[in-house]
Each structure stands twice: as C-alpha cells, then as structure tokens.
Amino acid sequence: MTEAPTMSAPAADSATLVRVRGLHFSQGRRKIYDGIDVDIARGKITAIMGPSGTGKTTLLRIIGGQWRPSAGAVEFDGANVHQQRQRGLYAMRKRMSLLFQNGALLTDLSVFENVAFPLREHTKLPEAAIRDIVLMKLEAVGLRGARDLYPEELSGGMARRVALARAIALDPEMVMYDEPFTGQDPISMGVLMRLIQSLNRSLGITSVIVSHDVDEVLSIADFAYVISNGQVLARGTPDEIRASPSEYVQQFLQGRPDGPVAFHFKARSLADDLLERA
Amino acid sequence: MKGGIVTVLSNFLFGLGRAQFFLIGILRAVPAALLRPRAIIRQLYMVGVLSMIIIVISGMFIGMVLSLQGYHTLVRFGAASSLGVLVALSIIRELGPVVTGLLFAGRAGSALAAEIGLMRATDQLSAMEMMAVDPMRHVIAPRFIAGVIAAPLLTAIFCVMAIGVAGGHAIGVELLGVDAGSYWSQIRANVDVHDLIQSFVKATVFGAVISWIAVYQGYNAPPTSEGVSRATTSTVVVSSLSILALDFILTAFMFR
Numbered sequence: 235m236t237e238a239p240t241m242s243a244p245a246a247d248s249a250t251l252v253r254v255r256g257l258h259f260s261q262g263r264r265k266i267y268d269g270i271d272v273d274i275a276r277g278k279i280t281a282i283m284g285p286s287g288t289g290k291t292t293l294l295r296i297i298g299g300q301w302r303p304s305a306g307a308v309e310f311d312g313a314n315v316h317q318q319r320q321r322g323l324y325a326m327r328k329r330m331s332l333l334f335q336n337g338a339l340l341t342d343l344s345v346f347e348n349v350a351f352p353l354r355e356h357t358k359l360p361e362a363a364i365r366d367i368v369l370m371k372l373e374a375v376g377l378r379g380a381r382d383l384y385p386e387e388l389s390g391g392m393a394r395r396v397a398l399a400r401a402i403a404l405d406p407e408m409v410m411y412d413e414p415f416t417g418q419d420p421i422s423m424g425v426l427m428r429l430i431q432s433l434n435r436s437l438g439i440t441s442v443i444v445s446h447d448v449d450e451v452l453s454i455a456d457f458a459y460v461i462s463n464g465q466v467l468a469r470g471t472p473d474e475i476r477a478s479p480s481e482y483v484q485q486f487l488q489g490r491p492d493g494p495v496a497f498h499f500k501a502r503s504l505a506d507d508l509l510e511r512a
Numbered sequence: 513m514k515g516g517i518v519t520v521l522s523n524f525l526f527g528l529g530r531a532q533f534f535l536i537g538i539l540r541a542v543p544a545a546l547l548r549p550r551a552i553i554r555q556l557y558m559v560g561v562l563s564m565i566i567i568v569i570s571g572m573f574i575g576m577v578l579s580l581q582g583y584h585t586l587v588r589f590g591a592a593s594s595l596g597v598l599v600a601l602s603i604i605r606e607l608g609p610v611v612t613g614l615l616f617a618g619r620a621g622s623a624l625a626a627e628i629g630l631m632r633a634t635d636q637l638s639a640m641e642m643m644a645v646d647p648m649r650h651v652i653a654p655r656f657i658a659g660v661i662a663a664p665l666l667t668a669i670f671c672v673m674a675i676g677v678a679g680g681h682a683i684g685v686e687l688l689g690v691d692a693g694s695y696w697s698q699i700r701a702n703v704d705v706h707d708l709i710q711s712f713v714k715a716t717v718f719g720a721v722i723s724w725i726a727v728y729q730g731y732n733a734p735p736t737s738e739g740v741s742r743a744t745t746s747t748v749v750v751s752s753l754s755i756l757a758l759d760f761i762l763t764a765f766m767f768r
Contacts, residue, residue, distance in 0.1 A: 295638075298642050300638060300641060300642065320646070324644035324646070325644070327641075327642055327643065327644040328644045330642075331642065331643070332639075332642045334635045334638070334639055336634065336635060338634060338635035338636050338638065338639035339636075339639075340636055340639070340640075341631075341634070341636065351643070351645075352643045352645075355643065355644075355645050356644065397639075400643075
C-alpha cells in the first residue's frame with residue numbers, strides 16, 4: 235500500500251509542535267507502523283483517525299515517550315523525545331498531558347485529590363490556591379459536585395471527564411485525547427467537544443484527538459490524519475479528508491463493511507475452517 | 513529436552529537480571545521517598561498494622577505448641593525448668609523470623625503484588641509517568657521501605673506473643689506448672705543480645721526480599737486478570753522459597 239498524496243502541506247517548522255518522521259513500531263510480530271510522518275501544529279486541533287487496532291493509542295504513547303519506536307524520530311518542540319534522560323523527558327511531560335481512554339484515575343484518591351495530584355507534585359502553591367484551581371477545573375467538566383467521590387463511584391464517562399480536569403490542571407501546552415467521546419452520552423459529548431474547542435481557542439492549547447467518531451472529530455479538528463495498516467492514508471483539513479478520492483478513506487468515513495479495508499482479521503476461508511477435520 | 517532446559521535457565525537468569533536492575537531502581541528512589549513520610553506511614557498501616565492480627569494469633573499458637581511439645585520431651589530428662597530457654601531460642605532464632613516472613617509474604621506480599629499489578633493494568637502507573645511523576649518514587653519505594661520496616665516489627669510482636677503473653681508462658685507455666693521464676697530466669701541467662709540481633713537481621717532481610725519480589729512481580733505483571741493472578745501467586749511462592757533458602761544461608765553464616 236502506498237501513502238496517499240498529501241493534500242495540504244504540513245505546517246511550517248516554527249508552527250509545528252510535534253514532528254514524527256519515518257516512525258516504525260512493532261508489537262511482537264505485528265507491525266503497527268511502517269514509516270509514517272505526522273506533524274502536530276502548534277495551537278491547533280489535530281485529529282488522528284483510523285479503524286480499531288491501527289495503533290492510534292500507540293502513537294500517543296510513543297509521542298509521550300512511554301514506548302520507544304524501532305526506527306524513526308519523534309520531536310517535541312524541536313527536541314527528540316526518545317533521546318532524553320529521565321529529567322529531560324519529565325520536563326517535557328510537564329508541558330504535555332495524555333487523557334487515557336479509561337481515565338486512569340488513581341483509585342486510592344478522591345476526585346478532588348486526583349485533580350490536585352499534579353498540582354501538589356509540581357507546584358508549591360498554597361492549599362487555598364490548589365483548592366480554587368481544582369474546583370475551577372472540575373467546574374469546567376461539570377463535576378464540581380462530585381469532588382468527594384472516589385473513582386469506583388464514577389461511571390466510565392464521568393471518570394474520563396475527571397481525567398480531563400486532571401490533564402488540564404497544570405495548563406499544559408498540548409493535550410492528547412485518547413478516544414475522549416467513547417461512552418459519553420450526547421449531552422456530555424457536546425460539552426466535551428465545546429470544552430476541547432474552548433481550551434484550544436482561549437488558551438491556545440495544542441490538541442491531538444485520537445478517535446473513530448468521525449463526524450464529531452472532523453467537526454472540531456483543524457487538520458486530520460487517517461491511518462490504517464501502518465501507513466498514513468490521508469492527511470488534510472476536514473474538508474479535504476471528506477473529499478478524499480481514496481477508497482480506503484471513503485470506506486472508513488462512511489463506515490461501509492465492504493471495501494479495501496478488510497473487516498475480517500486475516501484468515502483462510504470460512505469453508506476451509508469448517509471442513510477441516512478435528 | 514536439552515534446548516528446553518537451556519531456555520528455562522536463560523529465562524530464569526534474564527528474570528533475575530531484570531529484578532536486580534529493578535532493585536537498583538528502587539534503592540535509587542529510596543532517598544526521595546524518605547522525604548515523604550506520609551506515604552510510608554500509610555503503607556506501614558497497609559502492610560504492617562493490617563498484618564498484625566494474623567501474626568499475633570499465629571505467634572500464640574506456635575508458642576503454645578512448642579511449649580507443649582518441649583515440656584513432654586524435657587520432662588523425661590528432668591529438665592522441664594529449661595522449657596523457657598527452649599521456647600525462647602527456637603522462636604527468636606528461627607521460628608519468629610521465618611514464620612513471620614512466610615505469613616508476611618502471604619498476607620502483605622500478595623496484596624502488594626495485586627495492588628501494583630492492577631495499577632499497571634488500569635494505566636495508573638502510566639498516567640503517573642505521563643504526569644512526570646516517577647512511580648518508583650511515588651508507588652514502589654514507599655511500599656518497599658514499609659515492608660523493610662514492618663517485617664522486623666512484626667517479628668518482634670510474633671516473638672513476644674509466642675514466648676510470653678499467651679504462648680509458651682501460658683501453656684508452660686499456667687497449664688503445665690513449670691516454675692515461672694525458672695522459665696524467665698533461664699531465658700534471661702541464655703538468650704543474649706546476639707540472638708536478638710541475628711533475629712532482627714533475618715527479619716529485615718526477609719522483609720526486604722518479600723517487598724522486592726512483590727513490587728517487582730506487580731510492576732511487571734501483564735495487564736490482564738490472569739497476569740495479575742499469576743503475579744500474586746508467584747510472589748507468595750518465590751518469596752516463601754527465598755525465605756527458606758535465605759534462612760539456611762544466614763543461619764550458616766551467623767551461627768558459625
């Protein structure tokens with residue numbers, strides 16, 4: 235499979251916060267990435283879309299320096315993420331945050347303490363200031379009233395909203411959202427979309443959204459990538475993506491079962507399997 | 513067959529090497545963790561205070577059994593008055609640290625491994641890393657330190673319960689009629705400070721080894737139900753065998 239032609243040129247150097255070049259990554263025998271290039275523009279909302287199992291979450295973990303690529307380079311604000319020692323990497327991570335798919339809240343802390351956690355770890359703010367910041371962040375996600383609850387008392391969607399409040403507690407330069415809309419009811423989804431947009435517009439926070447909720451993501455993204463089988467199939471503005479001539483992209487956008495992207499995992503024919511003697 | 517043995521051996525050595533690097537990582541995080549006493553105190557409660565009931569009850573029963581068995585043997589030689597020293601030396605030198613270690617591995621070690629394994633499976637450790645908080649300092653080191661502190665304290669409680677209070681003393685003196693004066697004076701005359709130091713050294717080493725194995729197994733558990741369950745089982749099995757083997761080695765060195 236060859237990479238689809240670039241529809242829009244990636245952002246200029248100074249405007250690029252994250253630059254991924256020639257990324258290769260394998261998990262066991264499975265090749266996840268086969269030399270992809272991705273640029274995350276500073277202050278913009280970038281969407282990474284693709285079918286399940288294409289390694290969208292993996293890309294976020296690689297950008298965050300948690301996993302190491304087998305080849306290629308990932309630069310955050312001009313510095314190679316995977317050549318940093320722990321101190322440098324941690325300094326970088328204070329400027330970015332990752333919203334995990336399941337929230338990943340610390341289960342021995344209350345909602346309030348979860349949001350206060352990064353503030354307590356990285357600032358010397360007085361308790362009153364921490365309280366104010368935490369309450370404001372919880373207000374933004376609509377869960378100020380849930381501050382005394384513990385993670386096991388929250389629904390999946392609520393946990394993810396608390397995790398979002400925690401992710402923005404330190405006002406990072408970049409927030410990476412891993413499937414932020416999955417499991418949210420329509421009201422929460424609308425609020426979350428507006429929140430992501432307002433964080434981006436009012437505070438200039440660079441946003442990376444990994445999702446397969448195509449319509450929602452394309453409605454707020456400035457730039458989007460469609461990834462499948464370890465390659466970038468399309469890149470461009472939402473309108474360019476929607477108008478893509480690529481059959482792969484159209485199949486994905488319209489959710490058709492038949493097309494170049496196989497719904498079934500690679501296997502021999504069903505008849506062969508059924509007729510095989512036990 | 514030969515290939516299988518080589519694979520098992522190389523896997524074992526590889527695992528041992530990784531565990532040693534992990535221990536170095538823990539020890540490097542210990543100074544920073546010591547600056548956060550609240551986290552250590554919380555863990556002391558989890559692994560120490562919550563293990564006390566099982567230690568107290570086991571200590572009492574082991575002291576009582578040892579006293580019964582010892583009395584019936586000693587009385588044949590007219591040496592029943594030495595019951596105190598028999599119970600005390602057996603408990604302080606061997607049974608105290610070893611049984612406490614085995615119970616500690618089963619109660620606290622398994623809980624530690626399961627807790628950390630679940631934190632890994634639910635991305636809590638990854639979330640900490642992404643928040644630029646080192647899980648070694650924040651999660652692993654406080655639990656390791658608490659284990660090292662709790663094990664000798666629990667051993668001391670075990671010994672007190674087994675020798676005095678309701679264990680050896682209750683059976684030997686109150687039930688079987690050994691003279692209380694000779695029970696305690698024989699202990700004072702024959703148990704010296706070296707016995708106590710050796711018991712303390714054993715208990716501390718066992719505490720460190722159990723905590724090391726538990727946090728290593730939990731931290732490296734595959735993020736699945738089966739992975740966490742295997743990590744918990746391995747913690748108890750490997751810790752128990754390590755305690756027994758180390759007990760022999762330490763005894764051989766200390767009682768030459």
